[in-house]
Amino acid sequence: MKKYIVVIWLSLVMGLVSCDNYLDVVPKGEAVLNSTDDYLGLIEAANPKFSMTSFWYMANEVTYYKKAELESYLYPMYSIGFFWDESVDRYNYMVDGDIAELYSDCYSRIASYNVVVEHMNDAEGPDTDKKLGIAQAKIMRAYNYFFLVNTFAKPYKKETAATDMGIIIHKKFDLESESKQYTVKEVYEFIEQDIEEALADLPEQALNSYRPTKGFGYALQAKVRLYKGEIDLALESGLNALKSSYHKLWDMNEMYNEALATYPFLPTMPSMWMTAAKLEDSNPEHLLYQFGHTNTDPYPQYARKEMLDLYDKNNDLRYITCWGYYMPPRPTAETGAIMFGSTNVKWNPGGMRLSEVYLMIAECYARKDDKDNAMKYLNDLYRNRVFPGTAELTAADADEAFKLVREERKRELVLTYNGFFDMRRFCTEFNETLTKTYVNEAGETKTYSLRPDSPLLVWPFPQQAMETSNLVQNTK
Structure with missing residues (x-):
């Protein structure tokens, strides 16, 4: 040769x-x-x-743990994204970051x-x-x-x-x-x-x-x-x-039971989930593993309360094992914001997991007006994320199924690139204007909007x- x-x-x-x-x-x-x-x-x-941390601020998934620094634009790209601020030319900050x-x-x-x-x-x-x-x-x-x-x-x-x-x-x-x-x-x-x-x-x-x-x-x-x-x-x-023949969904109940066998005191000492919760980068849930800024991303990011409220906090194992709700709240952060608290869960921010395939299939069926198949694939995933016996997700029609798919995408794919990418495609397709409220350091409630043609989406x-x-x- x-x-x-x-x-x-x-x-x-x-x-x-x-x-x-x-x-x-x-x-x-x-x-x-x-x-x-x-x-x-x-x-x-x-x-x-x-x-991609700036994606998470843009997608309204995270907040900074010090409101004063967020409001003072100490880290400009985070603040511009968080406040959906079109008045600032981001190019001036595109030197590094x-x-x-x-x-x-x-x-x-x-x-x-x-x-x-x-x-x-x-x-x-x-x-x-x-x-x-x-x-x-x-x-x-x-x-x-x-x-x-x-x-x-x-x-x-x-x-x-x-x-x-x-x-x-x-x-x-x-x-x-x-x-x-x-x-x-x-x-x-x-x-x-x-x-x-x-x-x-x-x-x-x-x-x-x-x-x-x-x-x-x-x-x-x-x-x-x-x-x-x-x-x-x-x-x-x-x-x-x-x-x-190789990839399969991550069964969080299996992880929960294994952790409980090793740490029987977990229900009374939930702070142990910091080390007890595990998803290895070799898990067959990962179609392709690519990390974020470091291999511990998204730890230690703080999620906004409105993001966390999407979870069933009593039954959803993603919330119970990963979000560190047991940690003392930061008085300098937004009320209700808590930290992603699992250093051993390889969240795979930059890659793809099999769970996303189930979500894409469910979305396709919902768009095809096939409510039953949409909910079948959505619940095939959901059952692997909640305690046994938790009520499955239900929809009256395909439109409601599509809404549930979008909500589940936010829960399952939070702190990946999908939150920002979904924001772009849904705002464009459905001409959606997004709004959010924020209580600032002075105690004032402010409302912010993001137009579907906003330059911030690029x-x-x-x-x-x-x-x-x-x-x-x-x-x-």
Whole structure:
């Protein structure tokens, strides 16, 4: 077999490419990619970090533990998002921070995946490894582009997607190529092509949860189709994802009983849930595990009371084991705000869990006016999250089923990227204006609104990206 050696800078291998067109790459060393094992390792070496705390403030999921600092804009992006403040140009703050970091991390990973897609067929090793590596690189490239287009461009809208400006796409690893910004429609087409080409060669079970499986591939395809409004196709993909022989829902009752066997005093000492509650990153609930800013995210984030009130606080194990309601309230925070208190629960903020597939299927059925199937899949998930004997969710018609699906998405997918992404797509589709109230330090009750055409629903490109490419800014 022909020996083909690709030499790339170690900074790329370590995921340090700092902007969309691969500039500012510092040659700190060299890494030789020769075997299929080398390329498979490059896929895993891509840093699985999706920094997104600002999403949670925008989606009205969290509050800061010091109201005075939130109101003084000590951390501007958190405050702008929390107060839905359109008066501030966020671009001025897009120098660093979580969303600027998210942008560079996604493009860094894409650069690695491009190397694999382009050159793995020339590596030394079995053809099965080559097919596997290319498929996993393509599906991960699609996922990162999906993340980028749903952060830095308008939500997909069939009527305008062909003219709405999207993001830069790099189809190959080329330091000399000129950056090109594609429309939202073109970005989605590229994502769908990558998914379609990857599906056949994705494994039923990957080496670990940081590498994508066939179940993840179908779940991502369902998600992309759902965001495009292709309900029948999204349902087909979602049902295909459930055919996985490996992935299964996390049974929180099983976790609860195991913890109780180890710590029989838990009912009288609920603070022990900090360590007793566990969801490993290897759990087959994870279709793909990708963490947030750190591997302990979302700890220690404080949820707003209106978010927490969505839970059945007596029976919902997500609330009982994860939210740390037993901890003393912070007098400097909003009344009723409590902290996510489980350091051993790998919440998977940046990846996908099988629970989301059930929610997507339930949503599709509700949209198809099939209330019974919508509630079936919704309750299949719900039963794994509440104590045995808890009353199941019920709906009188498909509209009510759809409402329940949206509420369950908020509970199950809180402190992931889905809260913000859902806000974008539902506001756009249903022309929804959101409102919320906040009691400030002075004791005044303030009301804030978010319009469906608000520029806040699209993040501005970071300053470095604007300075090193020919991007047209999408928002302020």
